[in-house]
Amino acid sequence: MRGRGKGVGLYGEHFHMKRIFVINPGCTSTKVAVYEDDKAVWTDDGLHPQEEIDKFMTVDDQYEYRKDFVLELLRKAGIPLKFDAVIGRGGLLKPLHGGVYAVNELMKYDLHHAKHQHVCNLGCLIADDIAHECGCPAFMADPVVVDELMTRARYTGLPFMKRESIFHALNAKAAARRYAKSCGKVYENMDIIVAHLGGGICVSAHHLGKVIDVNNALNGEGPIAPERSGTLPADQLVRLCFSGKYTQQQIMKMLAGYGGCQALLGMKDMKEISRRAEAGEQPYHEVLEAMLYTISKQIGAMAVALWGKAEAIILTGGIAYSKYCVEEIRKQVEFLAPVVVMPGEGEMESLAFNALGALNGELPIHEYK
Template sequence: MKILAINPGSTSTKLAIYEDGKQVWAGGAHHDLNEIAHFHQTIDQYEYRKEFIVKRLKDEGIAMDFDAVMGRGGLLCPLKGGVYAVNEKMKHDLLHTKHDHVCNLGAIIADEIAKECGCPAFIADPVVVDEFQLKARVSGVPGIKRESIFHALNQKAVARRYAKSIGKKYEELNLIVVHLGGGISVGAHRKGLVIDVNNALNGEGPISPERAGTVPSEALATLCFSGKYTLNEVKKMLHGKAGLAAYLGTSDMITIEEKAIEGKEPYKTLVAAMDYTVAKEIGAMFVALKGQCDAIILTGGIAYSDYCVADIKEQIEYLCKVVVLPGENEMESLAENAFGALTGELPVLTYTGVSCAEEIPGMAEA
């Protein structure tokens, strides 16, 4: 079986081909920022990105004889985790989503290429996977509901990989999975369902290289009404140009870590603060699992950092076993889900556009 995996990022498009579970080719490129700047919205990049992919495959002499095309999932209606066939409703919702993000292009491009190949197109575990327990939805402010937006693809794939390594099924374990990247998400996985996780898109949870994390609410409200900033400027303070990037002018963790190891300030203190908020969020998810946790898994790009991993582990390893599985693993995760769908190991679900997010009882009357 031959799988094409497509992962559009903010400034890059990653491509990979897998045959019978093994990667046989990987390609893609970083796009010219001046070219991308011409597009008003990321969804307008559709033709540009698709033409790049088709030309890249043609230049490499790769035959368009795929058994499936797997695209990175976008910001759809909240849905349960799993593999979804791309359908017209999904494409419509991606074209009209309230969240403008380049990941919305994944399914649309995958479907067009799949049609040319005569094969199915899938997405798997998009960032809007929502398996919250009801009490996790309450924010404390009527009219504001906590949303489940996180690194679901990597979190779920790493959890399954770990379960398989110890001869168990993902659905048999309770795990805390910590994705450490430009954004950080900490999820409580209870028997195959992520019952609570911080919103890693909008800045909730730990401080990260590019996210503010949870900030003092009254101070934020005062800042918003100070008249000094526009709505978009405030949003950038929370995600994008936030977190370590806001303090240091860079989100490059290699550089930041090097200076922290050397003891340079404010690098050392800021990295310590980030690690501390990650550890606190892990503690919160330990409570969400009622202390019944089989392992804490550290993953994502920052999990390659011995410095950060050691600092985080020191603060949490008394809770339960800590496992380090570094890397984003997005392309491999996409391929694994596609193979699972083709072999029948994983069911292929239908996207309906109906939110799976459970309503809080009595809120309509409040």
């Protein structure tokens, strides 16, 4: 690895090159990377055998296993525990504004006792432990619970139900920022629609640096997705819940995990589904067309949220690699705004970007309360 040198910040000041360790837990992986400033100098996909993950009853039970796994990856790569910051993917905490947060004891407590169980909850916990060993700060940035919804977007037709903001905030905001920079503009001065197309799908309306509306990409709202049902007819869902055929846990799995393409086609591999659909094979073609139609409708809804002033529609996430899917969406929405394709998730780069900005004083460090 390269030694430390000097760099130049956004505002021209000189500083020593920062070494940042990035941790991003996923369902069957714990991706890790070492950055020197904004350059990745070492990465590992950190894949876990499914049989290993299946041994654990809860997400919290995986904590020691995943931490030891990460430390072993560093040891095998000969990378010493000498970093200027460690940043982990944010978890399902209480609703927050976007930005960089220092990991603190309250955050760790809330992650251990989170209402929603997801492996992303482990990112900050592992980051904090490793940061303690390094004697450096631990951060998280733009977790999935970023909540900047405008008031009118929170309402439902029942006084005791409010819409929740749970979405792929890290990649959505990173993609919007990269696009703004490519145009020579500032994210905080733009109106942009971002469609994150992955195992879950969220379409967000970004107005002057805030996500003012977005579908809940975790708990059954929005488009059909590879493994999520999206919005369902309420009366049919109620009858299903009271049919006596399924437990609450089984129905929740239908909404997220075993819904969408997984339920309709018995698979969620979008490369294979797209290949078969493009060849006209049924039912793959019909199901994929339906999924892309619901994505396009959600983009249309976010165009309304931005008062018809969207400057771009960004398609990002893994499905954005599919030319077939991109073109089908483009046909349906390009009358609203130019369609920009930024495939992939960009989460590691975004986490490193946020940590570097915090270390250099270019981004504020928020306190979790």
